[in-house]
Amino acid sequence: MSFLSGMFGGSSEPIEKEPSASAELFNSTTFRSNVQPSSSSSSSASSSSSSSIPQPPIDQPAVPTQTAPTALDAFGTAFDPARLHPLAGLSENLELLQLDEDKLNDIEGSASVLPSRGWTDDLCVGTGTTYLSGLLIGGMWGAKEGLSRPLGNNPSMKLRINSILNGCTRRGSFTGNSLGVLAIFYNLANSSLDSIRGRHDTYNVLGAAALSGAIFKSTAGVRPALVGASIMTAAAGAWSAFKNTV
Amino acid sequence: MSHGDHSRDPCPYVILNDFGGAFAMGAIGGGIWHGIKGARNSPRGERFVGSMSAIKARAPVLGGNFGVWGGLFSTFDCAVKGYRQKEDPWNAIISGFLTGGSLALRAGPRSAFGSAVGCGILLGVFEGVGVLMNRMFAQPIPQMQLPEQAPASPSPAVA
Numbered sequence: 001m002s003f004l005s006g007m008f009g010g011s012s013e014p015i016e017k018e019p020s021a022s023a024e025l026f027n028s029t030t031f032r033s034n035v036q037p038s039s040s041s042s043s044s045a046s047s048s049s050s051s052s053i054p055q056p057p058i059d060q061p062a063v064p065t066q067t068a069p070t071a072l073d074a075f076g077t078a079f080d081p082a083r084l085h086p087l088a089g090l091s092e093n094l095e096l097l098q099l100d101e102d103k104l105n106d107i108e109g110s111a112s113v114l115p116s117r118g119w120t121d122d123l124c125v126g127t128g129t130t131y132l133s134g135l136l137i138g139g140m141w142g143a144k145e146g147l148s149r150p151l152g153n154n155p156s157m158k159l160r161i162n163s164i165l166n167g168c169t170r171r172g173s174f175t176g177n178s179l180g181v182l183a184i185f186y187n188l189a190n191s192s193l194d195s196i197r198g199r200h201d202t203y204n205v206l207g208a209a210a211l212s213g214a215i216f217k218s219t220a221g222v223r224p225a226l227v228g229a230s231i232m233t234a235a236a237g238a239w240s241a242f243k244n245t246v
Numbered sequence: 247m248s249h250g251d252h253s254r255d256p257c258p259y260v261i262l263n264d265f266g267g268a269f270a271m272g273a274i275g276g277g278i279w280h281g282i283k284g285a286r287n288s289p290r291g292e293r294f295v296g297s298m299s300a301i302k303a304r305a306p307v308l309g310g311n312f313g314v315w316g317g318l319f320s321t322f323d324c325a326v327k328g329y330r331q332k333e334d335p336w337n338a339i340i341s342g343f344l345t346g347g348s349l350a351l352r353a354g355p356r357s358a359f360g361s362a363v364g365c366g367i368l369l370g371v372f373e374g375v376g377v378l379m380n381r382m383f384a385q386p387i388p389q390m391q392l393p394e395q396a397p398a399s400p401s402p403a404v405a
Contacts, residue, residue, distance in 0.1 A: 121263070128266025131313055165352065177306035180269045180313065219298055 119191035126187045131180035138175025142167030185212035186232075202240045209236030257324040261317060268316025273309025280304040319345045335373035342369030 146167030151159055190208035194200050213232030217224040254260050284300025285293040322341035327333060346365025350358040 123270055124263045124266035125259075126266065127270050128262035128264065128313075128317070130266075131269050131310075132262065132265055132317070135314075173307070173310050176313075177310040180266075180309060181273055181306050183266075184270050184273055219302060 119187075119195070122191055123184065123187040127180055127183045130183035131176050134179030135172050135176035139168045139172035141175070142169070142171030145171065182212060182216050182232075185215050188212075189215075202237075202244075205236050205240050206233050209233045257327065261320045261324060264320035265313055265317035269309045269313030271309075271316075272312025273305050276305035276308030276312075277301050280308070315345060315349065318348065335370075335377060338373050339366050339370045342366050 143164050144167075146164035147160075149163050149167070151163060186208055189211040190200075190204065193204045193208050197204060209232040210229040213228035213230070214225045216232075217228030255263055280300040280303075281297045285297035287300070288296025319341055322344045323337055326337045326340050326344075330337065343362045343366035345362075347358045347362030350361035353361075
C-alpha cells in the first residue's frame with residue numbers, strides 16, 4: 001500500500017492542488033463515466049427552459065440532482081487530460097498491487113474449482129495438486145512396501161519404522177516428481193493451447209494431455225511416446241467425462 | 247502490506263499454489279542448470295545426449311526438493327499465521343525454523359536442530375532484508391508528492 005501511494009503521488013504531480021487531488025480525481029472520473037457531457041448540457045438547457053416555463057413538481061427535483069454532476073463535470077472537462085492521464089498510465093500497475101476479482105482468467109470455459117489469475121496460477125495450482133497427490137499415493141505405496149518387507153526374525157520397532165520411512169521417501173518422491181513434471185508439461189501445453197485457440201474446451205484438454213504424454217516419454221523412443229500420449233489422452237478424456245457428468 | 251496479500255489465495259489453498267510454484271521453479275530451473283552442466287560434462291559429440299540424461303536424472307529431484315521445502319514452508323506459515331493471528335516477519339522465521347527442523351528430522355535431533363536454526367537464520371536474513379528495503383523505499387513517500395522526485399517512483403515498483 002505504501003508503494004501504491006508513492007507511485008500515485010509521484011505520477012500525479014502535474015496536478016497543482018495537492019491535498020484534495022486524489023479525491024477530486026476519483027470524483028471526476030466517476031462522474032465522467034456516468035454522465036455524458038452532452039446530456040449534462042442538454043439538462044442544463046432544459047433546466048433553464050424549465051425555469052422560464054413553470055413545471056415545478058416534475059423538473060424541480062431533477063434540477064438539484066443534476067446540478068452537482070454538471071458543475072463537477074464542467075469543472076472536470078477543463079482539467080480533463082491532466083486528470084485522466086495519471087490514472088491511465090497507472091492502470092496496469094494498479095492491478096499488480098491489488099488484483100482481486102477483476103484480474104481473473106477470462107478465457108471462456110476455463111472456470112474451475114479455484115479461481116485462476118492466468119496461466120502462472122494454473123501452472124502452480126495444477127502442479128501443486130498433482131505433485132502433492134503423487135506424493136501421497138507414492139507415500140502410501142512405499143508405506144505398504146515398508147510394512148510388508150521381510151526384516152529377518154523378530155525385528156525391532158525402530159527397524160520397522162525405518163523401513164516404512166525409507167519406502168515412503170523412495171516411492172513418494174519418485175511418484176511425486178514424475179507426476180509433477182507431467183503436470184508441468186500438461187499445464188504449459190494447456191495454457192498455450194488456451195491462448196492459441198482463445199477458449200478452453202475438451203479438445204484442448206485432450207490435445208494438451210497427448211502433447212504432455214508424448215513429451216514425457218519422448219526420450220524413450222517413438223513407440224513409448226505414442227503409448228504415453230494415448231494413455232494421457234485416455235486419462236484426460238475420462239476425467240473430462242467425469243467432470244461433465246458431475 | 248498492511249492488508250495482507252490480495253494477489254494470493256487464502257490460506258489453505260495457497261499451500262497448493264506454493265507447492266506447485268516451488269516444484270515448477272525447481273524443475274524448470276534444474277532443467278536449465280543440469281542441461282548446461284550435463285552438456286559441459288559430456289564428451290564432444292554426445293553433448294545433447296548427456297544433457298538430456300542429466301536433465302532426466304536430476305531436474306525432477308531438484309524440483310522435488312524445492313517443492314517439498316516450499317510446500318512445507320507454506321504449510322507451516324499458514325499454521326503459524328492461524329495460531330498467532332498476526333502477519334509479521336516472525337511468521338516466516340518460525341516457519342523456516344520448523345521447515346528446516348522437520349526436513350532434517352531423520353538425521354537425529356542434533357542435526358535437526360542445527361538445520362532448523364540455519365533455516366530460521368536464513369529466513370530471518372531474508373525478512374530483515376525485506377523489512378530494510380521496505381523501510382528504505384517507504385521513507386521518501388511524503389516528499390514524493392513533490393514534482394522533482396518523480397524518478398524515485400519506479401524503483402519501489404521494481405522492488
